[in-house]
Amino acid sequence: xxxxxxxxxKDDKEENVxxxxxxxxxxDTTDVKINPETNTLIREGVASISNPFDEFALExxxxxxxKHGGEVHVISMGPPQAIEVLKNALAVGADKVYLVSDRAFxxxxxxxxxxxxxxxxxxxxxxxxxxxxKQAIDGDTAQVGPGIATRLGIPQLTYVSKVxxxxxxxxxxxxxxLLEDGREVMESTLPALMTVVKxxxxxxxxSLLGIKKAAxxxxxxxxxxxxxxxxxxxxxxxxxxxxxxxxxxxARGGGEILKGELTEVVPTLVNxxxxxxxIK
Amino acid sequence: xxxxxIDPETCSGCETCIPSCxxxxxxxxxxxxxxxxxxxxxxxxxxxxxxxxITLEKDEKAVTIDTSAYKNVWVFxxxxxxKVSNVSFELLGQGRNLxxxxxxxxxxxxxxxxxxxxxxxxVAYGAEKVYVIESPVLKxxxxxxxxxxxxxxxxxxxxxIVLFGATTQGRDFAGCVAxxxxxxxxxxxxxxxxxxxxxxxxxxxxxxxxxxxxxxxDYPNYRPQMSTVRPKxxxxxxxxxxxxxxxxxxxxxxxxxxxxxxxxxxxxGAEAVNLVDAEIIVSGGRGIGNGENFKVIRELAGLLxxxxxxxxxxxxxGWISYEHQVGQTGRTVRPRxxxxxxxxxxxxxxxxxxxxxxxxxxxxxxxxxxxxIATYGIVGDLFTVVxxxxxxxKKRLGR
Numbered sequence: 001x002x003x004x005x006x007x008x009x010k011d012d013k014e015e016n017v018x019x020x021x022x023x024x025x026x027x028d029t030t031d032v033k034i035n036p037e038t039n040t041l042i043r044e045g046v047a048s049i050s051n052p053f054d055e056f057a058l059e060x061x062x063x064x065x066x067k068h069g070g071e072v073h074v075i076s077m078g079p080p081q082a083i084e085v086l087k088n089a090l091a092v093g094a095d096k097v098y099l100v101s102d103r104a105f106x107x108x109x110x111x112x113x114x115x116x117x118x119x120x121x122x123x124x125x126x127x128x129x130x131x132x133x134k135q136a137i138d139g140d141t142a143q144v145g146p147g148i149a150t151r152l153g154i155p156q157l158t159y160v161s162k163v164x165x166x167x168x169x170x171x172x173x174x175x176x177x178l179l180e181d182g183r184e185v186m187e188s189t190l191p192a193l194m195t196v197v198k199x200x201x202x203x204x205x206x207s208l209l210g211i212k213k214a215a216x217x218x219x220x221x222x223x224x225x226x227x228x229x230x231x232x233x234x235x236x237x238x239x240x241x242x243x244x245x246x247x248x249x250x251a252r253g254g255g256e257i258l259k260g261e262l263t264e265v266v267p268t269l270v271n272x273x274x275x276x277x278x279i280k
Numbered sequence: 281x282x283x284x285x286i287d288p289e290t291c292s293g294c295e296t297c298i299p300s301c302x303x304x305x306x307x308x309x310x311x312x313x314x315x316x317x318x319x320x321x322x323x324x325x326x327x328x329x330x331x332x333x334i335t336l337e338k339d340e341k342a343v344t345i346d347t348s349a350y351k352n353v354w355v356f357x358x359x360x361x362x363k364v365s366n367v368s369f370e371l372l373g374q375g376r377n378l379x380x381x382x383x384x385x386x387x388x389x390x391x392x393x394x395x396x397x398x399x400x401x402x403v404a405y406g407a408e409k410v411y412v413i414e415s416p417v418l419k420x421x422x423x424x425x426x427x428x429x430x431x432x433x434x435x436x437x438x439x440x441i442v443l444f445g446a447t448t449q450g451r452d453f454a455g456c457v458a459x460x461x462x463x464x465x466x467x468x469x470x471x472x473x474x475x476x477x478x479x480x481x482x483x484x485x486x487x488x489x490x491x492x493x494x495x496x497x498d499y500p501n502y503r504p505q506m507s508t509v510r511p512k513x514x515x516x517x518x519x520x521x522x523x524x525x526x527x528x529x530x531x532x533x534x535x536x537x538x539x540x541x542x543x544x545x546x547x548x549g550a551e552a553v554n555l556v557d558a559e560i561i562v563s564g565g566r567g568i569g570n571g572e573n574f575k576v577i578r579e580l581a582g583l584l585x586x587x588x589x590x591x592x593x594x595x596x597x598g599w600i601s602y603e604h605q606v607g608q609t610g611r612t613v614r615p616r617x618x619x620x621x622x623x624x625x626x627x628x629x630x631x632x633x634x635x636x637x638x639x640x641x642x643x644x645x646x647x648x649x650x651x652x653i654a655t656y657g658i659v660g661d662l663f664t665v666v667x668x669x670x671x672x673x674k675k676r677l678g679r
Contacts, residue, residue: 027303027304027488029488029489029491029608029627029628029631046304052608052609053609079316079317079318080317081318103317106282106317106319106320106321107282107320107321108320109464110455110465110467111458111459111462111463111464111465114459137489137608137609138487138488138489139467139487140467140468140486140487140489141467141468142451142455142467142468143451143454143455143458143465143467144455145455146423146451146452146455146456146459147455147456147458147459149456150427150455150456150459150460151459155423155424155540155541156423156452156455156456157541158448158451158452159448159452161602174544177448178448178602178603179360179448179449180447180448180554180555180556180557181360181361181548181549181554181557182546182547182548182549183546183547183549184543184545184546184547185543185544185545185546185547186541186542186543186544187541187542187544188540188541188542189540189541192540197602198602198605198609198610199601199602199603235282236282236321236338237282239464239499240462240463240464240465240498240499240502241464241465241466241496241497241498241499241502242322242496242497242499243322243323243324243494243495243496244482244495244496244497245327245494245495246302246322246324246492246493246494246495247492247493247494247495248492248493249486249490249491249492249493252634252653253655255651255652255653255654255657256654256655256656256657257646257651257657257658257659258656258657258658262658262660262664262665262668263668265658265660266658266665266668266669266672267672269640269656269658269669270669270672270673270676272656273617273638273640273673274676276616276617276637276638278559278560278616278617278637278638279560279584279617279673279677280585
């Protein structure tokens with residue numbers, strides 16, 4: 001498809017916020033189970049869903065647009081059936097969606113994925129803010145967000161739990177980041193990329209009208225040729241890491257139910273715990 | 281481009297490969313297995329095919345770098361608010377094993393403002409060399425100056441392996457560094473060892489919410505091999521204050537004006553113990569019923585010096601704030617003892633706590649899935665059991 005925008009640095013006169021949200025289609029890992037006899041994954045009937053963290057990313061984009069004006073573009077990299085998550089995005093109010101799909105992208109690890117998504121964002125052009133979920137629930141790497149920011153040469157704000165201020169004119173954003181032991185308030189220049197945690201908002205549900213509109217929408221596909229990628233940096237060829245072995249985690253032993261009257265069971269439990277010497 | 285080839289002549293139609301695919305890319309068509317565009321060339325099906333009908337054709341990766349120029353195991357010494365993170369010491373402990381297997385040195389990589397004491401600590405925990413960059417710009421962790429410092433050091437000294445803690449800081453940092461130097465990075469590892477034949481780092485990590493484990497390797501034309509490693513997976517090594525190490529100092533090629541972010545404020549969490557560092561966690565779930573009832577959990581946690589956790593159900597009901605959430609959309613924890621009260625134990629919750637050493641489950645419902653993974657289970661009303669447990673512990677601990 002043809003190029004729609006200008007380079008990533010946009011005209012200073014524009015005050016609206018141009019946002020790109022990255023969404024990954026993932027298997028609902030709740031349903032992924034191991035067959036204990038064959039030690040393989042049972043995938044039958046496993047639904048594909050939008051990565052839950054990405055729904056917070058999309059909601060934050062929509063809230064930002066409602067407050068400041070602007071456009072929300074959503075991209076998803078994956079096989080053709082990933083259009084489902086893009087339809088969901090349209091149904092809740094995304095302005096434009098693109099499926100980033102090409103056999104040449106297959107087998108990408110986080111380095112190649114981040115490169116491909118960054119090239120797509122450059123191709124969209126004029127972007128002020130990129131929003132991703134903190135991580136995807138299938139791979140749990142949390143590496144693609146920082147990877148995209150680094151490829152684009154823009155600051156990264158990870159684990160964001162609150163956006164306190166966005167000022168496109170002054171090219172400034174202030175966010176709160178959720179760390180292990182507290183919250184850090186950080187100021188950054190724009191354009192920037194942020195990854196968000198669940199605490200940031202409550203994603204809206206699509207309206208009936210939105211669902212109808214999305215169902216009819218034609219979703220454009222962006223291919224390797226469109227975004228002018230270096231073919232040595234995409235797909236399996238552009239990936240430094242590869243999966244050597246997949247196996248089942250060691251089954252957790254246990255399942256000992258302490259039976260009897262509580263007046264006996266509770267002291268038994270305390271004995272067992274005190275024996276571990278972790279209680280000081 | 282890579283190809284997964286299924287030889288229709290050899291395929292016996294046994295369907296063994298179908299469930300082996302983590303991505304659901306295989307199906308049966310007219311009695312033989314076929315692959316679709318969901319294939320990521322992971323190779324899981326190749327190994328399970330009993331008749332060897334599946335082959336994975338990969339592009340030849342020409343070795344374009346001199347792998348032998350890359351030496352030594354490096355550990356990023358992470359610190360926050362005046363204290364080195366325990367995970368950095370744990371990594372020095374495991375880094376020692378890797379360095380011994382490779383016959384190379386173990387080194388620390390340390391950034392900050394006036395961090396001599398931390399460099400000494402890294403030596404005491406086993407680093408033979410510590411590469412130090414000091415500058416007021418590096419006083420607190422920020423991606424720009426830290427990544428600039430690391431990228432310059434790595435390009436100059438060429439380590440073979442670089443390890444980071446899989447903390448918020450380590451994951452923010454490693455993602456930027458690996459992308460800049462275009463190296464492989466494996467996230468959140470729970471196992472690290474050396475393939476002695478190929479002298480390669482084997483990085484094992486959970487995926488799909490902990491339902492499968494994957495061992496990841498780096499192609500030989502990418503170095504260093506980099507990983508973030510989950511805290512509390514490797515034991516703390518012994519500290520030896522008499523050890524001597526070399527400190528190598530380098531300047532930071534970045535000024536404050538070049539840094540695009542500023543830390544305006546840090547607000548410490550209200551809880552005394554945070555979930556990630558906690559040795560003991562007491563968690564409450566749907567069975568707690570309301571926000572006020574969390575005091576039952578807090579009392580037991582307070583007595584044990586434990587952190588307070590919660591299931592998604594409790595957080596989504598507004599009974600307790602999100603920073604307490606354990607599980608797939610919350611935090612992953614690995615305490616010595618995890619006490620789950622009124623938590624049924626959904627797959628998502630388990631993904632965040634399944635690797636705790638000891639799991640204690642207290643639940644009314646004997647069928648709750650949490651009992652299947654609990655080391656010790658008590659079937660009963662948490663509002664009866666938890667106070668009894670508290671009183672019994674009080675008595676034993678003399679508090």
